[in-house]
Amino acid sequence: MANTKTDSSQTTKADWTSDQEVRWCPGCGDYSILTALQLLMPELGVEREKTVFVSGIGCAARFPYYMNTYGMHSIHGRAPAIATGLALARPDLDVWVVGGDGDMLSIGGNHLVHALRRNVNINILLFNNQIYGLTKGQFSPTSEVGKVTKSSPIGLVAKPLNPLSVALGSEATFVARTHDMDRAHMQEMFRRAHQHKGASFVEVLQNCNVFNDGAFDAITKKDARDDMLINLDHGEPILFGSEKQFGVMADDGEVSIVNVDEVGQESILVHDENREDPSRAFALSRLSETPDTPTPMGVFRAVERDEYAVSLKAQIDGVVKDQGRADLNELLHSLPTWEV
Amino acid sequence: MTTFSILDVEIQEIEGAKTLFGDSLTTFPMAMVILDPYTLESSWILDTADRILSHFQGADVRVALVVAGSDPEGAASFLGPLPDRILTFVDRERKLVKELSVKSLPSFAVVRQDGSVLGIAEGWNPTEWRELADNLAEMTSWSRPEVPSSEDPAAYQGTPARGTVSQVIPTDAELVEKVIIRFAGDSGDGMQLTGDRFTNASALAGNDLATLPEFPAEIRAPAGTLAGVSAFQVQISDHDITTPGDAPAVLVAMNPAALKSDLHLLVNGGTVIVNENTFEERNLEKAGYSQNPLNEGSELDGYRVIKVPMTELTKEVCKDLGVKPRDADRSKNFFALGLVSWMYSRPVEPTVEWIEEKFAGKDLVIAANKAAFQAGHAFGETAELGDQRVAIKAAPLPSGTYTSITGNTALSWGLIAASHLSDRPLFLGTYPITPASDILHELVRHKRHGVMTFQAEDEIAAIGSALGAAYGGYLGVTTTSGPGVALKSETLGLAVSLELPLIVVDVQRGGPSTGLPTKTEASDLMLAMYGRHGEAPLPIVSASTPSDCFDTAIEAARIALTHRTPVILLTDGYLANSSEPWLLPDPSSLPEINVEFATEFNQTNEDGDGVFWPYMRDENLARDWALPGTPDLMHRIGGIEKEDGSGNISYDPDNHGYMVDLRQERVQKVQVPDLEVDGSQDYELLVVGWGSTWGSIKGAIGRACKDGYKVGHVHLRHLNPLPNNLGELLSKAEKVLVPEMNLGQLSKIIRAEYLVDAKSVTKVKGVPFTAAELDLVLRETLDG
Ligand SMILES: Cc1ncc(C[n+]2csc(CCOP(=O)(O)OP(=O)(O)O)c2C)c(N)n1
Ligand code: SF4
Ligand SMILES: [Mg+2]
DSSP, X not given: OOOOOSSOOOOOGGGGBOSSOOOSOTTOHHHHHHHXXXXXXXXXXXXXXXXXXXXXXXXXXXXXXXXXSEEEEOOTTOHHHHHHHHHHHOTTSEEEEEEEHHIIIIITHHHHHHHHHHTOSEEEEEEEOSXXXXXXXXXXXXXXXXXXXXXXXXXXXXXXXXXXXXXXXXXXXEEEEEETTOHHHHHHHHHHHHHSSSOEXXXXXXXXXXXXXXXXXXXXXXXXXXXXXXXXXXXSBOEESTTXXXXXXXXXXXXXXXXXXXXXXXXXXXXXXXXXXXXXXXXXXXXXXXXTSOEEEEEEEEOOOOOHHHHHHHHHHHHHHHHOOOOHHHHHTSSOEEEO | OOOGGGGGOEEEETTSOEEEHHHHHTTSOEEEEEXXXXXXXXXXXXXXXXXXXXXXXXXXXXXXXXXXXXXXXXXXXXXXXXXXXSEEEEETTOHHHHHTTOOEEXXXXXXXXXXXEEEEEESBOHHHHHXXXXXXXXXXXXXXXXXXXXXXXXXXXOEETTSOOOOOOOTTOEEOSEEEEEEEEEGGGOHHHHHHHHHHHHHHTTOEEEEEEEOOSSTTOOTTSGGGEEEEEEEEESSOXXXXXXXXXXXXXXXXXXXXXXXXXXXXXXXXXXXXXGOSHHHHHHHTOSSOTTSSSSTTTTSEXXXXXXXXXXXXXXXXXXXXXXXXXXXXXXXXXXXXXXXXXXXXXXXXXHHHHHTTTOHHHHHHHHHHHHHHHHHHHHTTOGGGOEXXXXXXXXXXXXXXXXXXXXXXXXXXXXXXXXXXXXXEEEOOOTTTHHHHHHHTTXXXXXXXXXXXXXXXXXXXXHHHHHHTTSEEEEEEOHHHHHHHHHHHHXXXXXXXXXXXXXXXXXXXXXXXXXXXXXXXXXXXXXXXXXXXOOOEEEOSSTTHHHHHHHHHHHHHHHHTOEEEEEEEHHHHHOEEEEEOOOXXXXXXXXXXXXXXXXXXXXXXXXXXXXXXXXXXXXXXXXXXXXXXXXXXXXXXXXXXXXXXXXXXXXXXXXXXXXXXXXXXXXXXXXXXXXXXXXXXXXXXXXXXXXXXXXXXXXXXXXXXXXXXXXXXXEEESOOTTHHHHHHTOSEXXXXXXSSSHHHHHHHHHHOOOEEEEEOOSSSOOOHHHHHHHHHHHHHO
């Protein structure tokens, strides 16, 4: 939900930048995400004092310190829960949650799932670098099978989580993916997330150049993008490739990549982000298992559902409207009383 | 004689709309019959009231029934179809009654258009009623009604208009000072409800009382087994009491398992009332009896045993009502309640009324329960139990308005009160856990006070959401029991670091792990003190009685909000579920909680510009608090160590040392009132207690002091920081005892803090100390 700026004075990136020194490793993908957002905020027409960034712990979670807004750097995994309380108490605020893949899908997985399910009005940005950055390089719940890390020297054995599948399985109403190499695309996704009423979830593929460098190179490098990134545009057939020679086809509940020439243009799936049933979006989220095959980018799902705080507030307001506000005296006399 | 202020009294129409009494007068005078639905006296007058009021319905008079001390539903069930014909008001808080200075009910009152009183006839005094009716007829040029008519009852006095149920002490009853009764049965037998109803009727009869409900851990333990026994103990008295009593004088055992598990608690020679229908082979076997204890020569020898075929008699009275035998079986607890109500001369109306209200819409259930209740009552009267009947006079409690309250309800109300007093809306983030869940159930009903409740996905999210709401300016609260506190500990540390107000309520239960989830214990004191990583001190308060939970909740909120700190409030399963009569406080006497928010810059930077530093402090070391939404004061807070003042991240060793000391000092800054010594002022032995042991300690000390022992008692509401004068009081004692429902946690703190030889008295069995147990220890300590 947008807090439209009442004050007409325009802000710039500088107004959204705090006086704190940014402490990510040089070259970290987090920088470009920060810049994208600081540049976007003035365009959203929101007020700094009405904006709050809440985070857990991790490199990504340092984010709030660098935004000249209200902010809380909390504890590992709990940001969605804290943000939920804040958003319920203060629907006038614009609440953002930022965290890493470990923060939100491992220790905080439960909170993420329930924040999405409830459709609390918060914008959740998950910086997925497929590694534990802050603790210096252990595998994360999104690391791929076989990955060699400090804590998996012979290779990781467990299957990773797919963040978008998790979000869609959690009844999320807005689910999108973007990556740190494309500022315009990030800004578009963040703008859409901000516009959406209810919980929005954006996965940002983020390069950790120290512990997992190049994890997304195969798909996000400029020369790879045409063939490896599948842009999802609402109402458009899902096509990709330099000549738009590839497409996505749906068949019997599954989606697959096809050669347009072979199946014909009319067989290509037209993207519908508003589809109530999440299974198509889910199928799209499963299109690539690892970031070395063609990977969809964009808004997977954007549907409307009652926002939690609004519904909760409506219940309270409804009771107050029907029965009036109560004072202390009435409270004390709400059970049978007797006089001595 | 004229009281015009009645015009401003708020009353409620039975349909629910509230209005000022003055607005209902219109251009006509008002003739009213005022009734008390808790009394037979008022019910006897309904036909008369109907006749007189209906008579004036065509005249230039407004006529109305006024039901005092009840809500609309209660009034509706009391009046039956009358409100369809006659305008009916509910005077829930008896304000109108007070303003009219009516002393007894029923009464007939006529008020002129300007609010002045034409006359009031109190009780059923036919002559006075007739005079007033005649005056009214004359004033409005209308015919006179027939008062009294041949159908009217003979004259009688009313009941006190301000609400006490007149406890009629029967002539055949022996007066006793107090009695302890224990209701025990299978968890499906409704013993909690039975005990609760008995307690309520006793409260309305003006007795002082204290209760101890005991639940089995399993919701549905196999029927008839020892594990499935649910019990409710209540002590009722004609004087001030502090505990549910030591050994019960009467045990109501609804099945063999209840008898088996609770008989040992009974005083020697006590009375056992059993439902003899349940003493058949299968049940006996399940309870572990090889032969029927109701037969001669059993463990029941030496007790007075009253065998009553409750199941059979209940089924019999229900048969004519068309209730199926299986359904009738469920009403047998009302039979027991009726019998015990007769034995203790309890007023019956509140129970009858409660049945009607509680089961409204289920006519058969109402009929069955009422029939069983009345049958039980009649059984007492007709069976040869004459010498069993006793009565307990009303206790000389301080005058005022009372309600019967459990600790969990009082705590919920205290939180709501704190929200009013601080002008901060209340947010409860919680996850269900026994014995704390009832606080959620209570608070969720109070949306009219703006209360927001949030049932989170787990305890960590519960405290997280409460902290988030607190950050947004709410009074943030999370409620739980020991296992939940363990989960919340990391977030508590964050709250200590963020210096935000937050209340964590720990309703303690038996541990470790799942332990005894439905039983009481007070073993989380060290968890509250030290159960966090790092040096993370925080204030701790604890409640000592069910009603004290109200004041303690307000105190917790005061500390949290004015000192910007998380506070742990400790209660326990016993306080949570037990109840006591509570003299309602005057809301205007409750202290306001003043919360100030930062709205301006509080520092200047090198360039001479104003800036906001979140960790600037007041004289209590509470930091400046700017809510999100405050223009220009944007700032970031977090769990990483920060520089005092600016709040900037700092890894400087000296700064950390400074901050660790400062957070400790912040707790010491909490003002704690000095302790007052109860019992002997020139004590040799000082008993230091905390939490729910208050009642047992007080009872024990009363007995010991009476026999000349020099024992003093101090009870700690504030466990961190401790009261300033505790050290001095301890130094005056030759001996110090600390009774606790743990292995000596407070005694360790006292020994460490004051270097005194505080001896620990422990009981960790899931049940509170009895006064007798402690009395013995006191005497042994001083004699030995
Ligand atoms: C309760 C707790 N457990 C563990 C940690 C250590 N820890 C800090 S960040 C982190 C993982 C960070 O990974 P991720 O969330 O992916 O963030 P990134 O650093 O990669 O941005 C861990 C395990 C902690 N701070 N708190
Ligand atoms: S460790 Fe990785 S994620 Fe963390 S700041 Fe450095 S590059 Fe970025
Ligand atoms: Mg990571």
